[in-house]
Amino acid sequence: MKLRILPFGLVIMVLLQACSSVPRTPVARAAQIEREAADGRVDSALEAAQRYEIFNDPRAVYWYERAAAVTPRTFDTTRAESALGRIWESGQLLHGDGPDIVQASPLRASPRRAERAYRASAEHGNALAMLELARFHRLQGDARLALRWDLRATVYNHMSSESSRLPQAVAPQHGQEHPLVTDIRARAQAGDVEAQVDLGALFETGIGLERDGVQALQWYQRAGNRGNVYGQYFSGLLLGRGRAGVTRDLDAAAGWFAKAHAQDFHLAGEAIWRKSIEPPFWTFD
Numbered sequence: 255m256k257l258r259i260l261p262f263g264l265v266i267m268v269l270l271q272a273c274s275s276v277p278r279t280p281v282a283r284a285a286q287i288e289r290e291a292a293d294g295r296v297d298s299a300l301e302a303a304q305r306y307e308i309f310n311d312p313r314a315v316y317w318y319e320r321a322a323a324v325t326p327r328t329f330d331t332t333r334a335e336s337a338l339g340r341i342w343e344s345g346q347l348l349h350g351d352g353p354d355i356v357q358a359s360p361l362r363a364s365p366r367r368a369e370r371a372y373r374a375s376a377e378h379g380n381a382l383a384m385l386e387l388a389r390f391h392r393l394q395g396d397a398r399l400a401l402r403w404d405l406r407a408t409v410y411n412h413m414s415s416e417s418s419r420l421p422q423a424v425a426p427q428h429g430q431e432h433p434l435v436t437d438i439r440a441r442a443q444a445g446d447v448e449a450q451v452d453l454g455a456l457f458e459t460g461i462g463l464e465r466d467g468v469q470a471l472q473w474y475q476r477a478g479n480r481g482n483v484y485g486q487y488f489s490g491l492l493l494g495r496g497r498a499g500v501t502r503d504l505d506a507a508a509g510w511f512a513k514a515h516a517q518d519f520h521l522a523g524e525a526i527w528r529k530s531i532e533p534p535f536w537t538f539d
Contacts, residue, residue, distance in 0.1 A: 303334065
């Protein structure tokens with residue numbers, strides 16, 4: 255007798271339904287949701303997830319997973335990934351409070367799943383997920399990873415978020431380089447590609463280090479040449495924006511964006527990156 259392997263998404267749905275023996279969504283409404291979501295479109299799956307979530311129904315997770323798996327990646331797929339991060343972080347669904355909605359939580363929080371979902375969203379080009387990851391790691395007490403995602407959000411947005419406390423958070427102490435900056439430099443020099451992107455971001459923004467766009471680009475490209483999607487994307491942004499001493503080169507930028515887009519980084523699509531390199535109201539210059 256051959257063992258039948260269930261698809262991963264179906265396994266999730268079965269496990270989630272087992273979390274609660276109380277019916278959540280009215281049968282007729284659930285049938286309508288399933289019927290309208292059967293076309294395989296990301297927006298249909300995302301809408302199904304949101305409609306189930308209103309009823310505090312764990313089937314929302316299954317449909318968010320379905321939406322997140324649709325390719326090619328779009329903003330909607332990354333929205334689904336971020337929603338999964340939010341759900342697994344809190345163990346809660348954003349449900350209504352009507353008398354026909356069961357209020358008891360059908361889920362259990364999972365920081366590991368939350369971090370994985372937020373990271374997938376950020377690595378597919380959701381700028382808001384960068385900030386969510388920074389906040390998540392700050393709450394987890396991991397200053398190094400919080401700094402990583404604060405820096406990436408800062409580079410993308412041209413400015414630091416208020417919650418990051420950058421640049422004060424890594425300013426030199428008593429004339430000495432901040433320990434987090436020293437750690438990033440050491441990791442980068444040892445070949446850690448993520449730290450190489452971090453170091454590039456410190457140089458580009460002038461946060462924690464003297465601003466040097468040429469060195470920033472070198473570190474981004476070093477990481478990008480080894481397949482790091484943020485190294486590729488930030489190389490494109492820096493060349494496309496032409497700042498911090500780097501000469502603007504749209505042809506070179508387009509090449510780096512193409513590498514990142516090939517890795518499902520939706521912000522690196524041409525229509526999007528061309529808007530991203532437009533002059534902002536405020537820059538580090």
